[in-house]
Amino acid sequence: MADRGNEPVVVLGLGRFGTALALELNRGGTEVLAIDNRPRVVQSLAGQLARVVQADSTDIEALRQLGVPEFYRAVVSIGTDLEASILATSLLVELGIEDIWAKAVSTQHGRILERVGAHHVVFPEHDMGERVAHLVSGRMLDFLEIEEDYAVIKVRPPRDLVGVPLRDTRVRSRYGVTVVSVKTDDNPFTYATAETVLGYGDLILVAGRIQDVERFAASQ
Known part of the structure; x- marks a missing residue:
């Protein structure tokens, strides 16, 4: 095609x-x-x-x-x-x-x-209203719904993810989400790997079902 x-x-x-x-x-x-x-x-x-x-x-x-x-x-x-x-x-x-x-x-x-x-x-008005509601009501810095029950959010990492490699945080088994990218200081976003170690000031992109990313954001 x-x-x-x-x-x-x-x-x-x-x-x-x-x-x-x-x-x-x-x-x-x-x-x-x-x-x-x-x-x-x-x-x-x-x-x-x-x-x-x-x-x-x-x-x-x-x-x-x-x-x-x-x-x-x-x-x-x-x-x-x-x-x-x-x-x-x-x-x-x-x-x-x-x-x-x-x-x-x-x-x-x-x-x-x-x-x-x-x-x-x-539905631009509805979609924007839903996005803003997520940002206003929680600790998300951005929210993007990919499908009906799947989203990517931008947040600061919670304390229990800081200072250790991602593979040791068990973030997927505990929250049902995946950390897909990380931004440190003035650097651009890069792919997160099992060896990535997050800092308190980092920004991370997290993907998962909406209820799971909401729970993850609320854990901070």
């Missing part, structure tokens, strides 16, 4: 999420066609994106004229207007887009997007 990782991307809807997405894709070298029906928004991004146009994302003829059917990947980032979000997604399916991502604002919205043909549904 050919690598489609750097394919051009269509972004429909330039609210906060869509704008941030389009700009980040552009910074990473991905060609972006950004579409929004508000002239002021389009004008504000004209100097930052090579292809940003004013058009109605729920008008299939407008999408055809802009060459949307030629794209492999598209993102529907319309959030507040649920009808427009669902219609735009269904039009992308009709146009034969092979990889459709869609932003949802609720579980019900997400289910409908999946039913009309979205291949990936994202």
Whole structure:
């Protein structure tokens, strides 16, 4: 199968999420066609994106004229207007887009997007709220959910992991987690090994089931 990782991307809807997405894709070298029906928004991004146009994302003829059917990947980032979000997604399916991502604002919205043909549904507000909740309520310095019940966290090592090789800490059998990387002083993160000895000021990346990494973070 050919690598489609750097394919051009269509972004429909330039609210906060869509704008941030389009700009980040552009910074990473991905060609972006950004579409929004508000002239002021389009004008504000004209100097930052090579292809940003004013058009109605729920008008299939407008999408055809802009060459949307030629794209492999598209993102529907319309959030507040649920009808427009669902219609735009269904039009992308009709146009034969092979990889459709869609932003949802609720579980019900997400289910409908999946039913009309979205291949990936994202919940940016929910995901960010969950991430911040983990950071606010515990001693984690960062939290990233990889799958429904698996996460990577950034924390300081607890006292019982400091000063001895990781193989002697029995961290996996005691907590059910794995220390995958360590950062000391001003050095970059490096892979942790069985011989790694942690210090109090180090930062570590720990992977495991969410309940296990939460328990590990609370042990400090």
